[in-house]
Amino acid sequence: MKRQALLIGGGLAVTAYILGTSATADITGSLHDFSGQVWSQNQICLPCHAPHHAEAAEAGMLWNHTVTTAAYQIYGGDGATFPVDEALDQKSILCMSCHDGTVAVDAFGGLGGTFVIAGRGNLGTDLQNDHPVGRAAVYPTHAGYFDPATWENTAGFGFALADMDVDGELERVVSCATCHEPHNRNDNEFFLWVDNDGSQLCLTCHNK
Numbered sequence: 001m002k003r004q005a006l007l008i009g010g011g012l013a014v015t016a017y018i019l020g021t022s023a024t025a026d027i028t029g030s031l032h033d034f035s036g037q038v039w040s041q042n043q044i045c046l047p048c049h050a051p052h053h054a055e056a057a058e059a060g061m062l063w064n065h066t067v068t069t070a071a072y073q074i075y076g077g078d079g080a081t082f083p084v085d086e087a088l089d090q091k092s093i094l095c096m097s098c099h100d101g102t103v104a105v106d107a108f109g110g111l112g113g114t115f116v117i118a119g120r121g122n123l124g125t126d127l128q129n130d131h132p133v134g135r136a137a138v139y140p141t142h143a144g145y146f147d148p149a150t151w152e153n154t155a156g157f158g159f160a161l162a163d164m165d166v167d168g169e170l171e172r173v174v175s176c177a178t179c180h181e182p183h184n185r186n187d188n189e190f191f192l193w194v195d196n197d198g199s200q201l202c203l204t205c206h207n208k
């Protein structure tokens with residue numbers, strides 16, 4: 001399923017971006033294609049990655065978007081706050097650099113931004129009402145959960161747990177990027193790696 005990139009925030013008159021029909025599932029024309037926005041320099045990748053002079057190279061992935069520095073409340077954390085790099089794995093931090101609402105979508109390449117995600121796409125910094133990720137989602141090995149070896153990479157490259165240092169231990173955790181593929185390669189609703197019809201995504205991990 002493909003939807004038009006929305007205009008984020010008000011203020012600028014943006015010409016509707018008309019899609020070329022794309023034969024393959026990909027980021028073009030998805031909600032992560034900002035190339036129709038006047039601030040995008042007509043680029044798809046640039047708001048997130050740059051081939052040179054990437055703004056936040058230390059984040060990995062040639063990351064070119066301003067990285068969030070917010071503190072988070074986590075699932076099951078009884079309201080305690082954690083610095084972002086203790087709360088979340090690295091891939092989730094990249095997602096939350098737009099989806100926590102503290103950094104503008106158009107803050108990339110060292111330029112300050114203006115447009116903050118409004119509505120459901122803005123998860124905020126209180127993740128107590130969201131499926132656990134990062135520190136709150138160390139993958140358990142007991143019978144309630146399928147062995148990752150049975151499902152990792154089954155839905156294509158990258159459908160996998162992420163590595164995270166949790167209190168000095170290297171753990172395998174559920175990340176935003178475990179459930180979602182930000183480039184829409186599988187063309188599922190909500191950028192999911194596995195279509196969630198019949199809760200198939202949930203039943204990949206949870207033995208219920």
Ligand code: HEC
Nearest residue numbers: 027032044045047048049061091094095158177181182183
């Ligand atoms: C909205 C932000 C966003 C946009 C736009 C985006 N990416 Fe990414 N990309 C990410 C995130 C987040 C990750 C890390 C999570 C992951 O590995 O899926 C990533 C990872 C990658 C990786 C390494 C892992 C992999 O999936 O192979 C490559 C290569 C990549 N992106 C290329 C691109 C290219 C090329 C474009 C433009 C056509 C692009 N990306 C557009 C967010 C984005």
Ligand code: HEC
Nearest residue numbers: 006031047094095098105117121176177180182189190191
């Ligand atoms: C550069 C900013 C940016 C980054 C980085 C980013 N997103 Fe988004 N994402 C957006 C915007 C903007 C939208 C559209 C939001 C809206 O219209 O409400 C969106 C939409 C989405 C949607 C909704 C798709 C739909 O079909 O409804 C999902 C899911 C999503 N993003 C997940 C992620 C995940 C997971 C990551 C990291 C792997 C990520 N995003 C990284 C900006 C970003």
Ligand code: HEC
Nearest residue numbers: 092095096099120121131132133174175176179180190196
């Ligand atoms: C366990 C799987 C899973 C994880 C982990 C996960 N999501 Fe989602 N996400 C979903 C599903 C399924 C949907 C589809 C909508 C729904 O069922 O509420 C969704 C919907 C969304 C949407 C669309 C807005 C909405 O609420 O409907 C955004 C944006 C999003 N996710 C971003 C993220 C980000 C950012 C992270 C990391 C903090 C994340 N997701 C972690 C499964 C997940």
Ligand code: HEC
Nearest residue numbers: 131132136137138139140174178179201202203204205206
């Ligand atoms: C990639 C694997 C994975 C997927 C996919 C997944 N989960 Fe989870 N889920 C986990 C892990 C790991 C935890 C944290 C377990 C722990 O800490 O004991 C968790 C926790 C939960 C919890 C909280 C359990 C508790 O004891 O507080 C619920 C509820 C839940 N998941 C429901 C869902 C639903 C609904 C879906 C589908 C939208 C889903 N999960 C998809 C791995 C997954």
